[in-house]
Amino acid sequence: xxxxxxxxxxxxxxxxxxxxxxxxxxxxxxxxxxxxxxxxxxxxxxxxxxxxxxxxxxxxxxxxxxxxxxxxxxxxxxxxxxxxxxxxxxxxxxxxxxxxxxxxxxxxxxxxxxxxxxxxxxxxxxxxxxxxxxxxxxxxxxxxxxxxxxxxxxxxxxxxxxxxxxxxxxxxxxxxxxxxxxxxxxxxxxxxxxxxxxxxxxxxxxxxxxxxxxxxxxxxxxxxxxxxxxxxxxxxxxxxxxxxxxxxxxxxxxxxxxxxxxxxxxxxxxxxxxxxxxxxxxxxxxxxxxxxxxxxxxxxxxxxxxxxxxxxxxxxxxxxxxxxxxxxxxxxxxxxxxxxxxxxxxxxxxxxxxxxxxxxxxxxxxxxxxxxxxxxxxxxxxxxxxxxxxxxxxxxxxxxxxxxxxxxxxxxxxxxxxxxxxxxxxxxxxxxxxxxxxxxxxxxxxxxxxxxxxxxxxxxxxxxxxxxxxxxxxxxxxxxxxxxxxxxxxxxxxxxxxxxxxxxxxxxxxxxxxxxxxxxxxxxxxxxxxxxxxxxxxxxxxxxxxxxxxxxxxxxxxxxxxx
Numbered sequence: 001x002x003x004x005x006x007x008x009x010x011x012x013x014x015x016x017x018x019x020x021x022x023x024x025x026x027x028x029x030x031x032x033x034x035x036x037x038x039x040x041x042x043x044x045x046x047x048x049x050x051x052x053x054x055x056x057x058x059x060x061x062x063x064x065x066x067x068x069x070x071x072x073x074x075x076x077x078x079x080x081x082x083x084x085x086x087x088x089x090x091x092x093x094x095x096x097x098x099x100x101x102x103x104x105x106x107x108x109x110x111x112x113x114x115x116x117x118x119x120x121x122x123x124x125x126x127x128x129x130x131x132x133x134x135x136x137x138x139x140x141x142x143x144x145x146x147x148x149x150x151x152x153x154x155x156x157x158x159x160x161x162x163x164x165x166x167x168x169x170x171x172x173x174x175x176x177x178x179x180x181x182x183x184x185x186x187x188x189x190x191x192x193x194x195x196x197x198x199x200x201x202x203x204x205x206x207x208x209x210x211x212x213x214x215x216x217x218x219x220x221x222x223x224x225x226x227x228x229x230x231x232x233x234x235x236x237x238x239x240x241x242x243x244x245x246x247x248x249x250x251x252x253x254x255x256x257x258x259x260x261x262x263x264x265x266x267x268x269x270x271x272x273x274x275x276x277x278x279x280x281x282x283x284x285x286x287x288x289x290x291x292x293x294x295x296x297x298x299x300x301x302x303x304x305x306x307x308x309x310x311x312x313x314x315x316x317x318x319x320x321x322x323x324x325x326x327x328x329x330x331x332x333x334x335x336x337x338x339x340x341x342x343x344x345x346x347x348x349x350x351x352x353x354x355x356x357x358x359x360x361x362x363x364x365x366x367x368x369x370x371x372x373x374x375x376x377x378x379x380x381x382x383x384x385x386x387x388x389x390x391x392x393x394x395x396x397x398x399x400x401x402x403x404x405x406x407x408x409x410x411x412x413x414x415x416x417x418x419x420x421x422x423x424x425x426x427x428x429x430x431x432x433x434x435x436x437x438x439x440x441x442x443x444x445x446x447x448x449x450x451x452x453x454x455x456x457x458x459x460x461x462x463x464x465x466x467x468x469x470x471x472x473x474x475x476x477x478x479x480x481x482x483x484x485x486x487x488x489x490x491x492x493x494x495x496x497x498x499x500x501x502x503x504x505x506x507x508x509x510x511x512x513x514x515x516x517x518x519x520x521x522x523x524x525x526x527x528x529x530x531x532x533x534x535x536x537x538x539x540x541x542x543x544x545x546x547x548x549x550x551x552x553x554x555x556x557x558x559x560x561x562x563x
Contacts, residue, residue, distance in 0.1 A: 310447025514547030
């Protein structure tokens, strides 16, 4: 079959973690960036390296790139000259002693419970036993006096082994030795584990750069701190997909377009510093687009963007787009320069939420069956866009998705009727780009912005963000900040504008996650007030949202279509 008649399939992995650092102290508040590096980012690179015929798009959020670099520098600094690691969990793994106070000891061992029970904990009986002992200690606090350092050191080692990528477990004899040893880990064992983590942190981005240079992957970017650009541009764009949604008291985010352009410019600069090239594509944060957003992306030379299938469905229902059909095509909005691809929500959600429960061979066979049906029942020159979170699904699969992803890449790359490709390559092959007269603003989650605005707690977050932005603007207009202070305030404001804080606000989310992210949001706002020379408002000392829900996948992922 000629390439022209093959079904074009683009797999796009979005790699993203929010800014977990307290920018004023440099401390990492949560450890998820380095844990996802050693588990998910190195595994994805290894799968692509193992199947050279496979192609993919890999999208990086710039603040993730910077955090990976900072972790790598800190671990290497520790190993070379003993300088501090500013992450409490990783520092504890490296430390020669354990904390003295029972409170600190209990917090440390409880942090080692944050792993998938079925796939990461119960897979290793030795780790499972330590976890069960920790849960007993939570109920019998007084027994902490009898806990010796070896218990704490062993659970720290096992936690990091459980989070280690499957490709590393299969190829690194040092990791294999530590798993086989099972316990009574020494200081030497722990330092060796820190060294392995340092190697993975130091090399992971170079591996993606090499894959891109070989033409096997296309690297793309998200605006710097992952803001929801349509909402910064116009809060009322919320109503395009949710006409009855309650809104914040804030009428509009002040200076929103300037902030969107700042995030795009800063994102491109950061991407070029790490990868040496200018990105052609942009996955707008959470696939959130509006007509103005696509217009601005075109101003910066992006040839493609992507969003959710429900955004296209909502748009095709408009009378202005009457007669236009088909999700498996790129579209170009009238008056803009950037083609937009739309996620096949059904196929993407099968990988994210269903295939972890299947045998990997059955899952890949089912996916291929769906693709064969698309090829058979729709006109030629189609592009199927599978767009997914690149890190959060795999802990629900056996062996971190190793068997599924290896079969996935191998069989899609070898399929005679499929052209596994990239978004830029699709545009180069003169693929049919359909015209779109109007676009309904929305994101890949349900085709709306309901995950970030339109409820009491989320709206309160916007009001708090708006208040600090007014203070920021006044400090600039009063000319009371030095150039360096303006630079630091811009970065701190960018972090406050990130989407992740709003994602977690709301009682339908798990309590621990809501508390962690809400607390860091308030910290970020307080830090910005202090940078502006102002005392933070008293309300920033008080929690404004709590969670008690138990959503699928812990709330870190959502399906594209609301069920």
